[in-house]
Amino acid sequence: xxxxxxxxxxxxxxxxxxxxxxxxxxxxxxxxxxLFAENGAEVILxxxxxxxxxxxxxxxxxxxxNKIQTLNVDYNKPKELESRLTxxxxxxxxxxxxxxxxTGGPPGGRLDxxxxxxxxxxxxxxxxxxxxxxxxxxxxxxxxSFGRIINVISxxxxxxxxxxxxxxxxxxxxxxxxxxxxxxxxxxxxTVNNVLPGATNTGRLNEIIRNKALKQGTEEQLVKNSMxxxxxxxxxxxxxxxxxxxxFLASEYASYINGINLPVDGGRTKSL
Numbered sequence: 001x002x003x004x005x006x007x008x009x010x011x012x013x014x015x016x017x018x019x020x021x022x023x024x025x026x027x028x029x030x031x032x033x034x035l036f037a038e039n040g041a042e043v044i045l046x047x048x049x050x051x052x053x054x055x056x057x058x059x060x061x062x063x064x065x066n067k068i069q070t071l072n073v074d075y076n077k078p079k080e081l082e083s084r085l086t087x088x089x090x091x092x093x094x095x096x097x098x099x100x101x102x103t104g105g106p107p108g109g110r111l112d113x114x115x116x117x118x119x120x121x122x123x124x125x126x127x128x129x130x131x132x133x134x135x136x137x138x139x140x141x142x143x144x145s146f147g148r149i150i151n152v153i154s155x156x157x158x159x160x161x162x163x164x165x166x167x168x169x170x171x172x173x174x175x176x177x178x179x180x181x182x183x184x185x186x187x188x189x190x191t192v193n194n195v196l197p198g199a200t201n202t203g204r205l206n207e208i209i210r211n212k213a214l215k216q217g218t219e220e221q222l223v224k225n226s227m228x229x230x231x232x233x234x235x236x237x238x239x240x241x242x243x244x245x246x247x248f249l250a251s252e253y254a255s256y257i258n259g260i261n262l263p264v265d266g267g268r269t270k271s272l
Contacts, residue, residue, distance in 0.1 A: 012251050014041035018094055019250070020137070021045060022075065023102040025052040027202035028152055031243035032100055033060060039247070042067045044094070048074045075103045075129040076121065082132035089136065095144065096137040098250045101130045101174075102152040105204055108211055111165025122170040127177060138185070147190035148250045151178050152242070155196045155269045157261055163212075175261060182259030191258040193249045198265025199227050200237040233266035 012035075019036045023029035024045035037043050037060045045060075045068070047053045053070040060068040071088050073081045089096065106122040130151065141147030154161070157175040160168040175194055182192040199205055209227070213220040228235050242264045248254055249262065263269050 010253060012039040012247055014039045014098075014250070016040075016042075017097045017250075018042045019044065019098040019100065020096045020133070021100040021102065022133075023047065023104060023152075025049055025056050027204065028197060028200065028239045028242045028246075029100070029102045030056065031239035032102070032246050034063070035240070035243050035247050036098075036250075037064045037068065040064070041098070043069070044096075045070045046073050048072060075125045078124050078128040078132045081129055082136060085133065085136050095140040097141070097144075097146060098148040098150070099133060099137060100150050100152065100246055100250075101133065103129070105154070105164070106166040106170065108163050108167070108208060109165060110163070111169060114166050118166050119169065122166050123173070126170045127173050130174065131177070134181070138190070141190050142185075142188045145189045147185070147188065149178070149181070149185075149190065149192045150246050150249050151175075151192075151194045152246070153194050153196055155198050155263050155265050157194070157196060158263065158269050158271045164208075179259050186258050189255075191249070191254070193254075193257060193259065194261045195242060195245050195249065196261055196263040196265065196269075197242045198237060198263065198268045199231065200239060200242055200264075202239055205236070231266040231268045235266065237264065237266060 014036055019041045021029050021033050021043060024033045025047040033043050033045055043060065045053055045056055050072050053072060057068055057070050071084065073084050075081060103125060106118065151174055153174050154167065154171045156164060156168040156171045178192045178194050185192060209220050209223045213223045224236065245262055245264045249257060
């Protein structure tokens with residue numbers, strides 16, 4: 001029997017798709033914004049640093065003129081975020097198709113030494129803000145029978161990371177929030193998935209390395225080398241490598257992928 005295989009040239013096409021990206025001025029958020037823009041999407045950059053937002057707006061506008069917008073919001077203030085986002089989308093008559101929930105992680109430290117205010121702050125910054133965004137965009141997604149919600153969290157949902165107690169806790173909460181939503185929203189052709197970056201070359205990782213080096217009384221490069229040595233691929237990821245996973249989950253090629261945790265960690269996580 002002759003079996004013919006069709007080789008698909010995977011081209012991402014996000015023309016006419018409107019993408020909302022959190023933490024879009026640096027790291028994984030910025031890399032994702034560039035890739036979406038390069039592949040035809042209209043991108044709204046969310047961030048709290050106005051000067052950085054203006055700088056990124058200029059850079060992306062060169063790639064896709066008239067398709068980039070910015071909104072200054074603070075994930076530490078969920079109610080204000082909800083209000084500003086609602087007003088902005090209404091004033092521009094924009095319906096969001098794809099959401100990339102991405103924001104900086106909580107400070108490091110042991111969980112048993114963390115204060116309740118640290119936990120509340122982390123929940124507000126991550127889970128509550130993400131839920132507020134969902135409330136703003138989900139009705140439109142349901143009406144159009146299309147939506148993609150992608151949460152950038154951490155491999156700690158599979159394997160808690162030492163010294164990141166509050167982060168481990170909130171990441172787990174977001175992962176289960178997403179899994180629950182995937183069950184509830186799937187019938188509307190809205191998928192909800194999580195991307196779990198491992199050690200990635202971002203400001204967040206540099207902060208963790210800096211703090212660990214100070215605590216151990218050693219050089220930052222030695223700490224970074226040690227982290228890389230724990231990864232089967234023996235290196236730290238670049239933000240673009242995580243961004244491509246996000247792009248895939250937002251694309252037509254992932255239309256039947258829903259409710260998963262996708263590690264992008266070079267094989268470091270020990271569990272399946």
